[in-house]
Amino acid sequence: MKERPARSLVLDSEALCLLLRDDRRMAARVEASRQAGIPVLVSALTIVEGVRGKTDLARLRWPLSRLRVEPVSQEDSLTAVTLPRDAGGLHGHEYAIDALVAALALRVPAPVIVLTSDPDDWSKLCGNRVIIREV
Template identity: 45%
Template sequence: MGRAQGQLSHGIVILDPEGLNGFVNNDPRGAGLVRAAQSRDTSVAVSDLTLVEAWHPKVRMDRFRWHASRLEVPPVTEAISWQAIDLLRNADLHAHKYAIGSVVAATSLGCTGPRIIVTSDVDDIDELCGDRGRAVGV
């Protein structure tokens, strides 16, 4: 007998750097969201740029790699890059400050089903995605 499908089944939860750090550091909110999504057979991902932004010298590399290995890591394709630019342009935001957030948003928008972005910048993600994705704060 299979698992009952939750409201996120066949969608995606994508983590921004703070969401990823919450997962790596076993923060109850961040790690809990990841575990809940995975228990519902929902894809949990991070952009490959998020890995770069989230890493810092106080993070144990073995722990960081182990947690990242539990997630999907879609590459930033040319299509995602152009979508991120369109999101920035439509929201009238500057790439210098919002580049990675726009890539995270564009990555989520390229997926089917419900899209949830776990972020510390809920307002920014809401501005970039509009009603096509949902931001959840960490």
């Protein structure tokens, strides 16, 4: 069965870190999506989680200006409460941000590609409702 073209691309914290470190492969993936008219989304929480060390805020603003930064809504929070529980009883802060970003991925136009360094957690949280690509 042929995979439908993506309508949304969501970056997790490691994908964002790679972009901020000028990883050529990540930058090419993001730019190819943008050129194809596919919005590249990042949760506001992902920015907080993904920025490491002494990242210069001016340096951070440029790549973020090329992404669609999504706020966390009350509905996202409620979805994030149920996702870990529905995934077999996952709990705790370890899954909190991933669950909130997963809620974002589940509310934007599908099919959604998620670029992540942790495909196992995303498989648990979203099952086959998103297309998971490892970075």
